[in-house]
Amino acid sequence: xxxxxxxxxxxxxxxxxxxxxxxxxxxxxxxxxxxxxxxxxxxxxxxxxxxxxxxxxxxxxxxxxxxxxxxxxxxxxxxxxxxxxxxxxxxxxxxxxxxxxxxxxxxxxxxxxxxxxxxxxxxxxxxxxxxxxxxxxxxxxxxxxxxxxxxxxxxxxxxxxxxxxxxxxxxxxxxxxxxxxxxxxxxxxxxxxxxxxxxxxxxxxxxxxxxxxxxxxxxxxxxxxxxxxxxxxxxxxxxxxxxxxxxxxxxxxxxxxxxxxxxxxxxxx
Numbered sequence: 001x002x003x004x005x006x007x008x009x010x011x012x013x014x015x016x017x018x019x020x021x022x023x024x025x026x027x028x029x030x031x032x033x034x035x036x037x038x039x040x041x042x043x044x045x046x047x048x049x050x051x052x053x054x055x056x057x058x059x060x061x062x063x064x065x066x067x068x069x070x071x072x073x074x075x076x077x078x079x080x081x082x083x084x085x086x087x088x089x090x091x092x093x094x095x096x097x098x099x100x101x102x103x104x105x106x107x108x109x110x111x112x113x114x115x116x117x118x119x120x121x122x123x124x125x126x127x128x129x130x131x132x133x134x135x136x137x138x139x140x141x142x143x144x145x146x147x148x149x150x151x152x153x154x155x156x157x158x159x160x161x162x163x164x165x166x167x168x169x170x171x172x173x174x175x176x177x178x179x180x181x182x183x184x185x186x187x188x189x190x191x192x193x194x195x196x197x198x199x200x201x202x203x204x205x206x207x208x209x210x211x212x213x214x215x216x217x218x219x220x221x222x223x224x225x226x227x228x229x230x231x232x233x234x235x236x237x238x239x240x241x242x243x244x245x246x247x248x249x250x251x252x253x254x255x256x257x258x259x260x261x262x263x264x265x266x267x268x269x
Contacts, residue, residue: 075144
């Protein structure tokens, strides 16, 4: 009887928290701005400098994210999609040491190119080479692939009671297919083909919210002591809704804070 009462209380709290999360999500979705592209821009404004000269432009409108951030977020998505297609969706172990070293090289390339690019914003400081948007996009995509390969096992360990024992990257073929997915991201974003504006812009906004929501969900599971318990997707719905709602609140707060600082300090972007 006590077990049944505890289960009912837990179910009641899950229902209350779900309604609260959905209310926040819907309220922020219907709040201004109302244009879908503007909403994607608003999400990106919280995580990216959005300097127009460092952003790919489609039909006269820049993507929500700069070249490097476009690669990072869309690359992470591409990496996770490829891993899912390769049967690694429930993998709970990190890549083999050799592949971890390759991912570390990806991150190093991203860090070097990012630091070099940052130096060009400061007149008079020396830099290694003249940065290009295509190189920003490539190194950002490599970083995104590394993020995806790490996020998959961490998320699975956080969610599932019995995750699959495999690694996110088991073989060289897995890594090769991830690079193919990354190459597709680079090709699509750098094409600046006007019909891709809406798909890439909206996907960018969704990935920003989704990744932040996933991180929040994992932290919530730990805080609520509910990690590694789910046996089906239904068990993960409430934490996912809470993580998503929290992500949208966080992004909105960052937007407002950045806008206030920009107005007060006269920042150029």
